[in-house]
Amino acid sequence: MPITSHYLVKRAIYMLLSVFGVSIIGFALFRLLPGDPVELMVGPGYFAKEEMAALRARLGLDQPIYIQYFIWLRDFLSGNFGRSFRFDLNVLDLIIERLPATLELIIFSVIIALIIGVSIGVISAVRPGSWADRISQTTSFVGFAIPHFLWGIIFVVVFSAALRILPASGRLDMDIEVNKITGFMLIDTLLQGNVSAFTNALTHIILPGLALSMGLIAMIHRTLRSSMLDVLNEDYIFTDRMKGLNERYIIYVRALKNALMPVITIVGIQFTFLLGGSILVEKIYGWPGLGNLVFTAVQYQDLSLVQGIIMIYAVIVVLTNFAVDLIYTLVNPKVEFK
Amino acid sequence: MSSEKEEDSRTIRLSRRRFLGVSTAAAIGGIVAGVIVGAVGGYLAGQSTAQTTTVTQTKTVTQAAQTLTTTVTQPTTITVTQTVTTTATPTPPKLTRVIIAWPFEIVTLHPYKFSRNIPSESPMDAIYDRFLSQDINLKIQPGVIEKYEWMNPEKTRIDFTIRRGIKFHDGTELTAEDVAFSFSEMKKGAYAATWGNMDVIEVASPTLVKVTLKKYDPSLIAWLTFLDAFVVPKEYWEKVGPDEFSKKPIGSGPYKVKSYKPGLLELTAFEDYWRGPPAIKEVVFKEVLDPRSRAVEVEAGTSDFTIAVDVADFDRLAALTHLTGKKAFITDVAILMIPTYYPETGDENVRLAMHYAIDKEALVRDVLLGFGRPVSTTEAPGYMAYDPDYVFPYDPKKAKELLAKSGYSTDNPVKITAATLKGNIPRDYEVMQAIVAMWKKVGIEASLEVITLAQHFELRNTGKMKHVHLYPWSNATGDPVNSVGYSQWPNSPFSTWRGLKAANLTDYSGLMEEATDIIAPVFTEKDEEVRIAKAKEAAKWVVEHGLVIPLYQLATPYLMKKEIIYEPWPQGFVRPYYMKA
Numbered sequence: 045m046p047i048t049s050h051y052l053v054k055r056a057i058y059m060l061l062s063v064f065g066v067s068i069i070g071f072a073l074f075r076l077l078p079g080d081p082v083e084l085m086v087g088p089g090y091f092a093k094e095e096m097a098a099l100r101a102r103l104g105l106d107q108p109i110y111i112q113y114f115i116w117l118r119d120f121l122s123g124n125f126g127r128s129f130r131f132d133l134n135v136l137d138l139i140i141e142r143l144p145a146t147l148e149l150i151i152f153s154v155i156i157a158l159i160i161g162v163s164i165g166v167i168s169a170v171r172p173g174s175w176a177d178r179i180s181q182t183t184s185f186v187g188f189a190i191p192h193f194l195w196g197i198i199f200v201v202v203f204s205a206a207l208r209i210l211p212a213s214g215r216l217d218m219d220i221e222v223n224k225i226t227g228f229m230l231i232d233t234l235l236q237g238n239v240s241a242f243t244n245a246l247t248h249i250i251l252p253g254l255a256l257s258m259g260l261i262a263m264i265h266r267t268l269r270s271s272m273l274d275v276l277n278e279d280y281i282f283t284d285r286m287k288g289l290n291e292r293y294i295i296y297v298r299a300l301k302n303a304l305m306p307v308i309t310i311v312g313i314q315f316t317f318l319l320g321g322s323i324l325v326e327k328i329y330g331w332p333g334l335g336n337l338v339f340t341a342v343q344y345q346d347l348s349l350v351q352g353i354i355m356i357y358a359v360i361v362v363l364t365n366f367a368v369d370l371i372y373t374l375v376n377p378k379v380e381f382k
Numbered sequence: 383m384s385s386e387k388e389e390d391s392r393t394i395r396l397s398r399r400r401f402l403g404v405s406t407a408a409a410i411g412g413i414v415a416g417v418i419v420g421a422v423g424g425y426l427a428g429q430s431t432a433q434t435t436t437v438t439q440t441k442t443v444t445q446a447a448q449t450l451t452t453t454v455t456q457p458t459t460i461t462v463t464q465t466v467t468t469t470a471t472p473t474p475p476k477l478t479r480v481i482i483a484w485p486f487e488i489v490t491l492h493p494y495k496f497s498r499n500i501p502s503e504s505p506m507d508a509i510y511d512r513f514l515s516q517d518i519n520l521k522i523q524p525g526v527i528e529k530y531e532w533m534n535p536e537k538t539r540i541d542f543t544i545r546r547g548i549k550f551h552d553g554t555e556l557t558a559e560d561v562a563f564s565f566s567e568m569k570k571g572a573y574a575a576t577w578g579n580m581d582v583i584e585v586a587s588p589t590l591v592k593v594t595l596k597k598y599d600p601s602l603i604a605w606l607t608f609l610d611a612f613v614v615p616k617e618y619w620e621k622v623g624p625d626e627f628s629k630k631p632i633g634s635g636p637y638k639v640k641s642y643k644p645g646l647l648e649l650t651a652f653e654d655y656w657r658g659p660p661a662i663k664e665v666v667f668k669e670v671l672d673p674r675s676r677a678v679e680v681e682a683g684t685s686d687f688t689i690a691v692d693v694a695d696f697d698r699l700a701a702l703t704h705l706t707g708k709k710a711f712i713t714d715v716a717i718l719m720i721p722t723y724y725p726e727t728g729d730e731n732v733r734l735a736m737h738y739a740i741d742k743e744a745l746v747r748d749v750l751l752g753f754g755r756p757v758s759t760t761e762a763p764g765y766m767a768y769d770p771d772y773v774f775p776y777d778p779k780k781a782k783e784l785l786a787k788s789g790y791s792t793d794n795p796v797k798i799t800a801a802t803l804k805g806n807i808p809r810d811y812e813v814m815q816a817i818v819a820m821w822k823k824v825g826i827e828a829s830l831e832v833i834t835l836a837q838h839f840e841l842r843n844t845g846k847m848k849h850v851h852l853y854p855w856s857n858a859t860g861d862p863v864n865s866v867g868y869s870q871w872p873n874s875p876f877s878t879w880r881g882l883k884a885a886n887l888t889d890y891s892g893l894m895e896e897a898t899d900i901i902a903p904v905f906t907e908k909d910e911e912v913r914i915a916k917a918k919e920a921a922k923w924v925v926e927h928g929l930v931i932p933l934y935q936l937a938t939p940y941l942m943k944k945e946i947i948y949e950p951w952p953q954g955f956v957r958p959y960y961m962k963a
Contacts, residue, residue: 083839131489132628142644197674205678212678213670218481218646330670332645339671340487345836 728890
């Protein structure tokens with residue numbers, strides 16, 4: 045039994061404590077930032093001082109920060125994320141509406157990164173010093189050095205403006221209607237058997253997905269190359285070869301399985317970074333996800349919305365880390381969590 | 383022996399396989415690289431061609447509002463069209479749908495929620511009617527309100543006559559009840575303080591609304607043309623409630639809402655619109671927040687219309703054969719706000735030297751690439767209190783003399799801090815950098831700080847501004863109340879004086895009381911001619927005492943498909959109703 049119930053309970057407590065800690069830091073940070081959210085909210089509305097004070101009181105912003113926090117925590121625990129004063133909508137509704145778009149983009153980019161990163165990582169490790177290795181090492185260096193948003197701009201210029209083969213923005217062509225089931229466009233189109241809409245959604249996600257995955261491809265490639273080189277020098281691989289096992293079987297099954305362990309860690313950690321990276325990529329590609337929402341929420345100091353998004357991000361991060369641990373045990377049953 | 387042979391043959395086999403693999407990879411890589419380089423090369427060549435193509439600049443004839451009585455020439459728009467020789471190509475189908483790559487997030491369709499800047503109101507402007515309208519020269523014209531009349535000498539009672547025959551999107555007729563109801567709802571909205579001045583709102587007949595004001599407001603009529611001055615149907619609003627209303631809004635504007643989801647607002651023509659059915663039958667506001675992406679959208683043809691691309695991209699895009707580019711001046715003026723609660727900026731010599739040292743022509747030409755024009759007061763061309771004869775000169779010599787009077791020189795510079803937002807208006811940071819460099823030449827050493835919009839408000843309100851803030855001031859009404867009035871009057875919540883008063887700081891200029899008296903008539907004078915004359919005086923007075931440094935009026939780049947005929951509005955609105963194809 046690689047995971048014990050005791051471990052699960054302990055882990056759950058740690059996860060709750062992490063989320064709780066993030067909630068305090070996020071709450072304090074945005075309330076201590078310079079700037080008056082009420083002033084931003086009313087803008088040039090020519091509100092009188094008294095009216096501004098009344099509005100501030102209505103939003104609870106006239107209370108000491110710790111009281112504000114406890115009020116927020118009470119509401120949050122009862123499932124009330126508050127109301128966004130920028131959008132005048134329930135924060136949870138706003139997040140639920142946009143979260144699938146962001147998750148779809150991130151998961152898609154992780155899949156792309158895994159396919160490309162693992163492929164070139166294996167090639168590099170199997171033939172170290174070869175042309176293929178040198179080219180992939182240089183490419184991954186470039187991929188790593190250039191930030192997500194810059195890749196986004198490069199891809200838009202090359203594939204949308206110059207070649208005109210992929211769309212520059214949105215999730216789907218405007219004329220295509222897809223009923224919302226999961227909110228994941230690729231899945232919804234398939235569930236409805238709408239192949240042309242699926243293809244259309246795929247063409248829309250390729251560029252932002254690729255822009256987001258470039259750094260991760262590079263990391264996977266370099267990590268896998270290094271771990272694979274180590275694994276290929278292990279005694280058990282030597283033994284396998286001595287046994288006359290097929291070289292492909294040795295590389296892709298026997299060696300890769302163990303070499304993938306650090307890759308899983310990298311993907312887990314990077315998944316959370318991709319959440320951050322998606323903010324600018326979504327802006328460039330007009331992707332209607334959480335990234336755009338974060339942008340607006342921070343710009344207008346929409347405190348309820350900022351806090352709601354922070355909480356969702358925190359939950360995603362701790363769950364991703366937990367999922368990574370579970371995957372460890374699947375890939376390598378020798379790994380035990382007690 | 384046999385094992386060695388096997389080893390050798392495997393080595394040879396592997397080498398061949400390897401050779402083939404590498405060759406294939408190299409070939410594929412070469413093809414891909416070739417395609418990309420070719421494409422980018424073509425793209426860059428296109429850029430280069432575009433830059434060298436002959437560009438003709440023509441002043442366009444104004445497309446005036448259909449119901450307006452006067453047709454006027456819009457002097458503030460420059461159309462850039464490329465002269466091309468066309469061969470016999472089939473005529474493209476007439477555009478009936480226009481996709482607008484929109485730079486603003488459409489956060490709600492609720493007409494009375496939130497403050498917003500002028501262009502971002504455009505989707506609302508397509509759905510709802512305003513009480514009154516403005517023509518392309520900012521002159522007020524009838525709208526839903528056909529006529530207004532002041533009913534007493536104090537100008538605190540006003541009658542509004544409502545136009546007959548206007549229909550809402552659900553087919554119901556717009557009446558005085560709807561107008562009065564809209565006034566009442568506006569009093570609860572983002573501009574409550576403005577509309578709160580409407581004390582008593584009375585429906586006298588189906589076409590007459592009588593309003594009693596708490597006090598005279600010279601800009602009331604102008605207010606009815608912009609911001610959240612929209613008419614909503616009382617019956618539908620009360621039936622569904624404001625939350626449901628904002629999801630499925632009904633107005634009496636030229637377009638009905640077809641669908642609204644994050645990032646995308648689709649509108650369809652309202653054929654019974656009282657000014658006549660729109661020429662463009664479908665309009666899509668597609669949020670594309672990044673300026674480069676907006677440029678790509680119109681360049682690739684996935685959007686038909688956009689605004690606010692980077693000014694550096696404009697010439698290249700405008701010269702493309704399928705696009706028309708227009709540069710339009712809008713009712714925004716960039717100013718330097720100068721609080722007088724520092725000894726340095728309390729000194730009039732220093733304030734005026736700061737102004738004399740700025741070469742506004744150079745700023746507009748070299749930093750803004752022509753997307754702006756210098757102004758000498760807070761009043762831009764087209765504003766009611768604009769005085770074309772008044773020019774504040776660029777005179778670095780005089781700046782040095784003034785600084786010398788206060789004991790400063792290039793060897794002993796006055797040290798200040800200048801603050802700017804970054805990206806709030808095009809190239810604001812770069813403009814401030816250039817100004818800092820100009821100041822250095824005369825003996826003003828400014829360190830530059832970047833602040834956010836929220837910080838600007840906070841610093842202004844609490845008396846903690848830096849010595850100088852670069853900030854844009856909008857005035858879509860053209861009324862001096864909103865330019866020299868609210869931006870400079872010591873009793874205004876938006877002037878630098880607010881923080882001085884709030885924090886009880888010293889006014890080193892000693893001008894606060896005088897400024898209060900000089901600007902007050904802009905808000906209180908009932909004779910309109912006298913009011914405008916006093917506003918002109920006030921606008922000059924604040925400049926001549928260095929209390930504000932007006933820099934330039936902003937211009938916005940517009941890009942649209944060649945088939946689209948559209949004349950930009952000076953307020954910065956994008957109005958699909960006035961598009962033709």
